[in-house]
Amino acid sequence: QVTLKESGPGMLQPSKTLSLTCSFSGFSLSTSGMVVSWIRQPSGKSLEWLAAIDWDGDKYYNPSLKSRLTVSKDTSNTQVFLKITSVDTADTATYYCVRRQYYFDYWGQGVMVTVSS
């Protein structure tokens, strides 16, 4: 059974760094073709793909946010992390951790993050 679960601070202040963790089970990120992505969704709006890391450790970023994003994984291949620097109110959203082989087939429940002073 594939599961993914996001965790994060809930709320943070503008200009800080947002750190998110995705803990997953039921698959191995070391399996060829496996990718874990981060996708976010502001309330009432559409989805925005942010970043991905694949089984080989290659990283992919949304060009519009690339300078602020860092995706990584742990050595046991059971967690993936995302850091977003210099957050602003526009970063307020629900953040999803999502598995992708050929399409986004398993989604976490999402973690809501609010950026506010």
Place this chain on the structure above:
Amino acid sequence: EIVLTQSPTTMTASPGEKVTITCRASSSVSYMHWYQQKPGASPKPWIYETSKLASGVPDRFSGSGSGTSYSLTINNMEAEDAATYYCQQWNYPFTFGSGTKLEIK
């Protein structure tokens, strides 16, 4: 970056009605994926690689298209189909359409 434009933005359909949602890409893509999202829930894969139904999706749903024009069709709309549907193209950077909110009359 490939921009996806969905239409309509919102629509209301009666039970039994045929529904078609379209997704137009700013550049040609080989495949289109579709996701269904209900309020308070994570998106679910619905149709992948243009026309393949994800696990558990009723066969009243179908997908078609090529190049820059794709569509999701529901034959015989049911109450449980009320949701927001998003298209997504498979080239980096991945992008999603703005969504189509489908309501039941």
